[in-house]
Amino acid sequence: MAATTTPTALDIFESGDAALRVVARSGDAEANWATVHSLAGWLATAGVDGIYGAVPTYDSVLVEFDPYVTSARQVRAFVLLGMRQLDFTGPAMREPRRFEVPVVYGGEYGPDLERVADHQGLDVEDVIARHTAKTYVIRCLGAPAGSPMMDGPDFPVPVPRLKDPRLSVPAGAVSVAGRQAVIAPAVAPGGWCVIGQTPLTVLDAAREPLVPYVPGDELRFYRIPADDFENFTGKFLEARP
Amino acid sequence: MTGSLIILQPGHSVVTDLGRTKGPAYGLPVNGALDQFSAKAANILAGNEDNDPLLELTALDFRMRATTDLLIAVTGAPLDLTVGGRDCPQWEPVSVRAGEVVAVRGIRTGLRAYIAVHGSFTVPSLLGSCAPDTVVGFGLKLVEGFRLETRKTTAPITQPHFGLPLFRLGLTQPAFTTNPVIDVTDGPDVAEFGETADLLFSTQYTVSPRSNHIGLRLGGALPERQLTSEVLSRGVPVGAIEIPSREELLVLHRGRGVTAGYPVLAVVTSRSLDILAQARPGHTITFRKTTVAEATAMHRTACLELDRLRNTITTVFGLLGIGAGQRWYELSPASGA
Numbered sequence: 267m268a269a270t271t272t273p274t275a276l277d278i279f280e281s282g283d284a285a286l287r288v289v290a291r292s293g294d295a296e297a298n299w300a301t302v303h304s305l306a307g308w309l310a311t312a313g314v315d316g317i318y319g320a321v322p323t324y325d326s327v328l329v330e331f332d333p334y335v336t337s338a339r340q341v342r343a344f345v346l347l348g349m350r351q352l353d354f355t356g357p358a359m360r361e362p363r364r365f366e367v368p369v370v371y372g373g374e375y376g377p378d379l380e381r382v383a384d385h386q387g388l389d390v391e392d393v394i395a396r397h398t399a400k401t402y403v404i405r406c407l408g409a410p411a412g413s414p415m416m417d418g419p420d421f422p423v424p425v426p427r428l429k430d431p432r433l434s435v436p437a438g439a440v441s442v443a444g445r446q447a448v449i450a451p452a453v454a455p456g457g458w459c460v461i462g463q464t465p466l467t468v469l470d471a472a473r474e475p476l477v478p479y480v481p482g483d484e485l486r487f488y489r490i491p492a493d494d495f496e497n498f499t500g501k502f503l504e505a506r507p
Numbered sequence: 508m509t510g511s512l513i514i515l516q517p518g519h520s521v522v523t524d525l526g527r528t529k530g531p532a533y534g535l536p537v538n539g540a541l542d543q544f545s546a547k548a549a550n551i552l553a554g555n556e557d558n559d560p561l562l563e564l565t566a567l568d569f570r571m572r573a574t575t576d577l578l579i580a581v582t583g584a585p586l587d588l589t590v591g592g593r594d595c596p597q598w599e600p601v602s603v604r605a606g607e608v609v610a611v612r613g614i615r616t617g618l619r620a621y622i623a624v625h626g627s628f629t630v631p632s633l634l635g636s637c638a639p640d641t642v643v644g645f646g647l648k649l650v651e652g653f654r655l656e657t658r659k660t661t662a663p664i665t666q667p668h669f670g671l672p673l674f675r676l677g678l679t680q681p682a683f684t685t686n687p688v689i690d691v692t693d694g695p696d697v698a699e700f701g702e703t704a705d706l707l708f709s710t711q712y713t714v715s716p717r718s719n720h721i722g723l724r725l726g727g728a729l730p731e732r733q734l735t736s737e738v739l740s741r742g743v744p745v746g747a748i749e750i751p752s753r754e755e756l757l758v759l760h761r762g763r764g765v766t767a768g769y770p771v772l773a774v775v776t777s778r779s780l781d782i783l784a785q786a787r788p789g790h791t792i793t794f795r796k797t798t799v800a801e802a803t804a805m806h807r808t809a810c811l812e813l814d815r816l817r818n819t820i821t822t823v824f825g826l827l828g829i830g831a832g833q834r835w836y837e838l839s840p841a842s843g844a
Contacts, residue, residue: 279695282774283802285744287695310532319532321742321765328742330531333777333803334810407534408740409764410642415740444737452642471633471645476533 298325363505371462378459410454412477431457465498510575510660518567527636538638541784549623552580559627578625578661584617617785626659696770703730716788720762746775776802
């Protein structure tokens, strides 16, 4: 496989004729994450002909390009150039914004809450307490539709995915799986365990940006009673001033 | 002057373009025309920009009525095209008079066809693209009676010598077949499949009816991952071949979720993604290994073919007075000169 290693411990893999996968290999998850997001930001602002964009996640970034305008070889050289620049300046992460998300836990809003509690060997209240105790960092935007992917709450063991994924999970569903947590911005099929739902609107196709957060922003959940749900309906998720 | 058309029988049609290339950075799939070559060719033949909105028809018959004179071009899978009851050629510009019905019937061998209208359509866009996104809930719903506004209307082009084709543009049409050979390059995770990776090239796969714009599901002998470790979610390219279950191979297409946690065995080349977009359930697929350099060369050959077509069309349309921009002597003088 065509992988090259650079002084910044980076592996670059061919991913077809229109994409490269760039993987940070520093040995430190936090540093890898900062590296791939900084690199994606650098590529987005550098405005290179033929590069559509970059999709950074945890330790990797997918760089997509038009193979008529440029080529895997040229994009690879450009990524290395960007890395030299970032080695010099350090990763550029902006000041995080804070989001606070009201959640109705359990019942029809969180049909998998009890299952998750059973599997963790915790009671339901303890699962909610752990889920609301943490300040989450949004690691990346994932499928579907700009979902905020976060490291999960402080649970004893990873949460198994549903054996039979649901065909439809409502917008606002608050879910956990493995060691990850997420909010669903839009209705979509899903195999994660839904423990609650926020009444806030996360994604609005009529607004730009479509979702209000970017990777690096921070998010906390707080519990609201079910009869408070309607009071938030129609309101948008917005950063704390 | 603007024009319009009315959808009489939508079948399964959408207004789309070449895709939302800004989408993946925001977690949205790129979407857009699945057979990019046919879509670009349709727009070029209609005298449009490659990325202009056009109609994508999938499998089902379609009819629309022009309410003004229009110039259209139909590309993609073989089909029967009639305008006002007359048989008309595919892969050629076609004049439609006001009131005439354009009918597409019997899409066959392939799955998708494209109709571009000179002047294209005035439609809403999201992140710079009109391509529908079913997850976000964006895109026009084409139903019976829906009126599409076009930015231009084109007087009929008449051919003085009856029975002779109006245009002879010499475009090499792509071949359509029920058992296509699909080129792939090694995926970034091919090593995780060990020797079983070679099964991909010695197996005939059958397209499952559960295939769509998100991905094609293929039945056949499956390579097996030799590792059991969890994979962190990461960006996956359009064309990625994954094995999410023990039953089927999954080839991601333009509607794919941007991130996933499955290892990528191989990646379909840009050129072969267009061919795959035309594969129907039941068609058999054979994979052939190629290199990124080879794949890039093939993509560029196809792009050059389209460039040649664009040059020809620009010349022909210029002579016919279609789609020409303002000439320098028609521009108003710069102020203060």
